[in-house]
Amino acid sequence: MRNLALHWQILIGMFAGCCIGLALNAFGSNHSVKVLTGLPDGVVEAEVTDSTSQTVIRYRDSEQNETTFVVDPASQSGKEIRSFKELAEKSPISYQIYQQHGQSFAKRAGEWCRKIGGLFLRMLQMVSIPLIVTSLLSGILGLSDRNGVGKMFRRTLGYYLTTSLLAIVTGLLFVNLIRPGLQTANTKSAMTSAGKTFDQPALTEVIFAQIEAVIPSNPLAALTQPNFLSIISFTVIFGIFSIRIGGTPAQRIRDLADAAFEVMMAITTAIIRLAPFGVFFLMSAVVATQGSSVFRSLGWYVVTVTAALLVHACITLPLILRYFGKRQPIEYARAMSPALLTAFSSASSNGTLPLTLTSVEQRAGISNKTGSFVLPLGATINMDGTALYEAVAVLFIAQLHLGYNLPLSQQIIVAITALIASVGAAGIPHAGLVMMVIILQAVGLPLEMQGIILAVDRVLDMARTSVNVWSDSCGCAVVEALDLQSDDGLETGLSAG
Numbered sequence: 221m222r223n224l225a226l227h228w229q230i231l232i233g234m235f236a237g238c239c240i241g242l243a244l245n246a247f248g249s250n251h252s253v254k255v256l257t258g259l260p261d262g263v264v265e266a267e268v269t270d271s272t273s274q275t276v277i278r279y280r281d282s283e284q285n286e287t288t289f290v291v292d293p294a295s296q297s298g299k300e301i302r303s304f305k306e307l308a309e310k311s312p313i314s315y316q317i318y319q320q321h322g323q324s325f326a327k328r329a330g331e332w333c334r335k336i337g338g339l340f341l342r343m344l345q346m347v348s349i350p351l352i353v354t355s356l357l358s359g360i361l362g363l364s365d366r367n368g369v370g371k372m373f374r375r376t377l378g379y380y381l382t383t384s385l386l387a388i389v390t391g392l393l394f395v396n397l398i399r400p401g402l403q404t405a406n407t408k409s410a411m412t413s414a415g416k417t418f419d420q421p422a423l424t425e426v427i428f429a430q431i432e433a434v435i436p437s438n439p440l441a442a443l444t445q446p447n448f449l450s451i452i453s454f455t456v457i458f459g460i461f462s463i464r465i466g467g468t469p470a471q472r473i474r475d476l477a478d479a480a481f482e483v484m485m486a487i488t489t490a491i492i493r494l495a496p497f498g499v500f501f502l503m504s505a506v507v508a509t510q511g512s513s514v515f516r517s518l519g520w521y522v523v524t525v526t527a528a529l530l531v532h533a534c535i536t537l538p539l540i541l542r543y544f545g546k547r548q549p550i551e552y553a554r555a556m557s558p559a560l561l562t563a564f565s566s567a568s569s570n571g572t573l574p575l576t577l578t579s580v581e582q583r584a585g586i587s588n589k590t591g592s593f594v595l596p597l598g599a600t601i602n603m604d605g606t607a608l609y610e611a612v613a614v615l616f617i618a619q620l621h622l623g624y625n626l627p628l629s630q631q632i633i634v635a636i637t638a639l640i641a642s643v644g645a646a647g648i649p650h651a652g653l654v655m656m657v658i659i660l661q662a663v664g665l666p667l668e669m670q671g672i673i674l675a676v677d678r679v680l681d682m683a684r685t686s687v688n689v690w691s692d693s694c695g696c697a698v699v700e701a702l703d704l705q706s707d708d709g710l711e712t713g714l715s716a717g
C-alpha cells in the first residue's frame with residue numbers, strides 16, 4: 221500500500237470508507253430501547269426508536285405526563301425537528317436520553333469516524349493560514365515587479381469570471397432541459413409547508429461585506445477569525461509594497477517568506493500522507509449515518525446537478541485547460557487527484573487548500589508564484605461548482621413552487637446573483653446552501669423551500685467542492701501559460717521602487 225501512488229491510496233480509502241459505512245448502516249442503524257434507569261432527574265421511563273431516517277424519543281415524567289419528540293432530517297411537514305442540534309435546544313432532556321441510551325450503533329460508530337476524520341481536517345486547518353500567507357508572499361515577491369502582479373491579478377480574475385459564468389450557463393441549460401422540478405407530481409403542497417429558514421443576507425449587504433473584507437480593519441483579527449479574503453488582500457498589499465520599496469528590505473522579506481514557505485510545505489507534505497486515512501473515516505461517517513439514501517433521494521434534482529457538474533468538469537474546463545493552459549487534461553487531473561478526492565470527502569475548498577497547493581506545485585509542476593497567487597484567491601472567490609449548483613437549485617425550487625419554468629429575464633437575475641453568491645460563499649461545507657437565500661430573495665421565491673434540498677445537500681456539496689477545486693487548479697495552468705507566453709514582466713529584476 222505504501223508504494224501505491226497517493227491518489228490510489230485515497231481512492232481506496234474512500235471506497236473502503238463507503239463499504240464500511242454501508243455495512244454499519246445496513247446492520248447497525250435500527251435501534252429500539254425502553255429505559256427505566258439512568259435517566260435524567262424527574263424522568264421515570266423513556267423509549268427511543270432510532271433509524272437512519274427518523275428518531276422518536278418518548279419519555280414519561282414522575283407526574284405521568286408523556287412527551288414525544290421526532291427528529292426527521294427530511295421532514296417536509298414543518299412539525300418535526302430536523303436535527304439533533306435543534307433537539308438539544310428545544311428539549312435538553314430528550315437530547316440527553318438520546319445521547320445516553322438511544323443512539324444506534326451505526327450513528328455511534330459514525331460519530332467516532334467523524335471525530336477521527338476531523339483530526340485530519342484539523343491538521344489541514346492548522347497549516348492553511350501560515351501556508352497561504354507564506355506562499356502568497358513568496359509568490360508575489362517572486363514576481364519581482366508591480367506589472368507582473370497586476371497582470372497576474374487581471375488574468376486570474378478574467379479566468380474566474382469566465383469559468384463561473386460558463387458553469388452557470390451549463391447549469392441553466394440542464395435545468396431547463398431536464399426540468400427536475402416538473403418531473404415529480406404533488407410535491408408543491410408538501411414543499412411549501414417545509415419549515416426551515418436560514419438567515420437572510422440581502423444582495424447589497426453581501427456585496428458590501430465582500431468589499432469590507434478586502435479592507436480589514438484589523439489584519440491580525442482577520443488571521444484568527446479567519447477571514448480568508450482579508451488575509452489575502454492584506455498579504456497582497458504587503459507584498460506589493462515590499463516590491464515597491466525594493467532593495468534590502470524587500471530582499472529580507474523575500475528570504476524570510478521563502479524560508480517559512482519551505483518549512484510549511486514540508487509540514488503539509490507530511491500531513492498529506494495521512495489523507496487516505498482521513499478520507500476513509502470521513503466517508504465512513506457520512507455513509508454510516510445517512511445510509512445509501514445519501515446517493516438516492518431527490519433523484520431528478522441530483523441527476524441534473526451532477527450531469528451539469530460533469531459537463532463543466534469533464535468538457536468545458538478540460539477544453540480551456542487544453543487550449544489556454546496547454547496541458548493534457550487527463551494527466552493534469554491525475555496530478556490533482558489527491559486534492560480533488562479530498563475536496564470530495566471534506567466538502568471544503570478552504571480545508572483542501574494545502575493539498576491543492578502541494579499537488580499543483582509538486583505533482584503538476586506549476587510554479588509557486590502562480591499557484592500561491594491563483595489558489596488561495598480561487599478557494600475564496602472562484603466557485604464554479606457552487607455557482608452552477610445555486611442556479612440549478614433555485615430553478616428547481618421555482619419549478620416545484622410555481623409549477624412552471626422561470627422566464628428568461630428572471631433566469632438572468634438568477635445567473636447574476638448566483639455569481640455573486642458563489643463569490644460570497646466561504647470554502648466550507650454547506651456555505652453554498654446558506655448563500656442561496658440571496659438568489660431566492662432576488663426572484664421572490666419562498667426561503668422555506670430550501671428545506672426540500674437539505675436532505676441531499678451533503679452529497680452535492682461534495683461534488684461541487686471538487687469542481688470548485690478543479691477549476692482553481694485549471695486556472696493555475698491557464699494563468700501560468702498566459703504568463704509564459706507574454707514577453708515582458710518576468711525577466712525584470714527586483715525594481716527599486
Ligand code: ASP
Pocket residue numbers: 567568569570603605606645646647648649650651652653681684685688
Ligand atoms: N463546500 C463548498 C466549498 O467549500 C462551498 C459550497 O457550499 O458550495 O467549496
